Amino acid sequence: MMEGRLDVRKTYKLYIGGAFPRSESGRTYAVTDAKGRFLANASLASRKDARDAVLAARAAQRGWAGATAYNRGQVIYRIAEMLEGRRAQFEAEIESAEGCSARRASAQVDSAIDRWVWYAGWSDKIAQVLGSSNPVSGPYFNFSVPQPTGVVAAIAPQRPSLLGLVSVVAPIIVSGNSCVVVASPECPLPAITLAEVLATSDLPGGVVNILTGAPGEIGPWLASHADVDALDLTGVVDDGVATEMAVAAAETITRVLPPPSSPPDWSADPGLGRISAFVETTTVWHPQGV
């Protein structure tokens, strides 16, 4: 900050369909740092915002799934590149939001960038690892391929605010799903800054939509939305809310990834579990003959 110059603050808004709207409700909430000092007013997303986000996610999903796996991998790698270039901003935001040391904030950004890179590489290998050709008794070439489930609604973990969000979103979109994610309510600012990274990474608008606000308020609306195909409850800390969302999901047989049974180690190798939770298997019987 220069002496005598007033800095220009950022307005933190939602990220829906590739644009940055305010909540249609006009509501905001004060975000503070770990010591309770005011940082910014974030949008408090409403039920209508959640619906708009699902609409945007649905509109974007087919095109994203239709892109080649190679292309999806390149876009996701591009996100890592963009994140690397703006790492100082993320480090500062994480440090103030989570009240951690600069070293820890920096390590979290490292891991978040590396996580995008890890998932970027998966895009064109998912079908090879999860798919199969199946030796049926008959003159058919029978094969199984994973396909994206569709629109996934996710509740990101409270912390780590950036790495948790990336660890939830990346495996959802890598296979061709689109997503609506509710960011950490206590530390939402890195999520909106991540949206700025996504918006400049050639990721089609609507593939990732980020809402800030109260998961307990928006979550059940997302869970009961008939156009949501799967739920990721990773960040739901309240058992009552998790159960309420899982009950609502049953109305349209929405797939549910339950909250982890113990606090996850976000630095561990993520494995394939989060990718396979949000793919379907199509099996094709194709005739063989002359």
Place this chain on the structure above:
Amino acid sequence: MTFEYSPAPESRAVVDIAPHYGLFIDGDFVETIDGTTFKTVNPATEEVLSEITEAGAADVERAVKAARAAYKQTWSKMPGRERAKYLYRIARIIQERSRELAVLETLDNGKPIRESRDVDIPLVAAHFFYHAGWADKIAYAGYGDKPYGVAGQIIPWNFPLLMLAWKVAPALACGNTVVLKPAETTSLTALAFADICRQADLPPGVVNIVTGAGQTGRMVVESPGVDKIAFTGSTEVGKLIQRALAGTRKGLTLELGGKAANIVFDDAPVDEAVEGIVNGIFFNQGHVCCAGSRLLVQESVQDEVLDALKRRLSTLRLGDPLDKNTDIGAIHSAEQRARIDDLVRSGEDEGADRWSAPCSLPDRGFWFAPTLFTGVTQAHRIAREEIFGPVLSVLTFRTPDEAVEKANNTPYGLSAGVWSEKGSRTLWMASRLRAGVIWANTFNRFDPASPFGGYKESGFGREGGRQGLAAYLKQEVV
């Protein structure tokens, strides 16, 4: 020229049905503690076949305890190669007793003996054989090697023993023990399977069979001692189960209803396609969750296909399911026939045109003549709801894009058929259809190596193939 057929009934002498059956718990047939009994009937004659036990809460708990004890003391400690040998034994005994099982299935379910003999029972044996081979190779499948423990399994009446095989074989191969509830109207082959487990010397408690209706099923679902539920049946009940398990840590896989599109393009071989359409919707009287109940035919070949289809349907033989020449057996129950009647009436009321094959229906039992509707719109109930009977709704399309849109315009997503001589078009369609199984120039084919299961409200999880093992292995997501 018309050929007359003489009756050619399969002999009932190979089956020996007891007048009363208890429950199969901990390796023995036992009498109920707090349940009741009900009658099971032959849907083709309405003759009472036997008295079956409706398990009560104490019975279910006893079965779950037996399964838990067997899991802890025997099954989880046994090396995979030994589990494999038990499954191979079971497969062999099923092959040896296949005639008896086929007749029993036909008597209790009403399906033609031709189908139970040539489709159901051979697939049952194949399923045990396939999964036997996995039992000592689970670590290679890519889903870890930790079984859930006790699996509660609830199966429908349309393929009674086959659905049992789809559930029991992978569960045991992965190292789980089982409490299985067959559909209340088709318990007999499940009880025969209990006897097969005894003949195979399967350790007591590894497989437990509790007969009964929905209430018994609910007790299995809600039992705190059950670690995983696998259900095949209606979407309506599937939703109840998913809701009941919300917030618990139990595993769940659901294989539910369907409203599959069978899509016929103008370059399809018409005679082959007609056979496929018939097999798609009239196989097993249409009591098939993946039945091709919506025919989507390209407008330019509509007349040709429909004429050939009606000609073919007029030659189908409906009647005694035990007769080896019967194509269409009995509707499974009075209740199911009432549901078919209701939906067929709605089709007429909503303005679709009905055509039914000219055939006479037997006086006793439950029957429905093969029926098709033309002039069906996507809004009609007969185009949206699962009829689960021998009723085909015919819609048309002009372009491949329109075919995809119409095929996917359903809350279900279990299966689809594509008829075309053009491989590139078939694969293009397959990548766009939101369905778990896609048959190209064929329909209703099943194989233990081929994963089966749905998208959307047709459920989640797969049965069969490598992917099917995931349903019985517990994986923690990081």
